[in-house]
Amino acid sequence: xxxxxxxxxxxALSAFAVTGAFAQTNAQPxxxxxxxxxxxxxxxxxxxxxxxxxxxxxxxxxxxxADAKANAEYSASKKSSKAQLKEQQAAAKSxxxxxxxxxxxxxxxxxxxANNEMKADMQGQTPxxxxxxxxxx
Numbered sequence: 001x002x003x004x005x006x007x008x009x010x011x012a013l014s015a016f017a018v019t020g021a022f023a024q025t026n027a028q029p030x031x032x033x034x035x036x037x038x039x040x041x042x043x044x045x046x047x048x049x050x051x052x053x054x055x056x057x058x059x060x061x062x063x064x065x066a067d068a069k070a071n072a073e074y075s076a077s078k079k080s081s082k083a084q085l086k087e088q089q090a091a092a093k094s095x096x097x098x099x100x101x102x103x104x105x106x107x108x109x110x111x112x113x114a115n116n117e118m119k120a121d122m123q124g125q126t127p128x129x130x131x132x133x134x135x136x137x
Contacts, residue, residue: 056062 055065
């Protein structure tokens with residue numbers, strides 16, 4: 001309960017501080033600008049101001065910001081490396097599968113060629129006849 005109360009008080013004080021700062025920036029235009037506006041002439045509007053705070057000079061804040069930036073760069077690099085590794089692994093796997101497929105086809109073709117040669121040798125010879133090159137003279 002105490003934490004909620006202190007949070008509400010802090011929020012209220014912050015709101016008052018912001019309202020006070022806003023009221024100071026929206027001060028009434030001076031008399032020189034009011035006179036032309038009354039005559040129907042629009043005064044030149046000032047360029048809008050950026051309301052961003054400059055970088056902190058606190059070394060701890062600078063270190064925290066530098067660490068956050070380094071962590072973000074590291075994460076991006078790690079993500080990129082991981083994606084690249086996945087691509088390389090997929091390419092290697094595809095190549096391996098193609099090599100296995102080719103090896104199976106070559107083995108099958110070699111086996112078929114050997115069978116065809118064996119059948120041709122068997123058909124060329126009649127039973128009881130040896131190879132003519134084996135005949136002794």
